[in-house]
Amino acid sequence: MRKIEIEITEEQYILLNKEIENGTLINIEEETNSGFNINLVSIEGGISWLEFGMQSKIDIGEVNWTLS
Structure with a gap:
């Protein structure tokens, strides 16, 4: 199976996890399933x-990626 690998910084990782957590809490409160x-x-x-x-669109920033 082929892969797409995306390298992100620690700050980007924290931002993504924070957005997923916040969006999930909103979904639970509003009893919705928005996905991301x-x-x-x-x-x-x-x-x-x-x-x-998820709830809104944000720019995570520049990344490096490879297709293998």
Whole structure:
């Protein structure tokens, strides 16, 4: 099976976990199931970043990734 690997910083990891936790709490309070999405955006020149959406869309910042 092939893999997409995305490298994130410790700060980005903490931010993602915080957003998932906060979104989950909102879902529990409102009795909804919104789920979430992670969008890898890459443009020419090797510039890539992650966007995360659950209750709202936030920019996680620049990342490195590989396809293997």
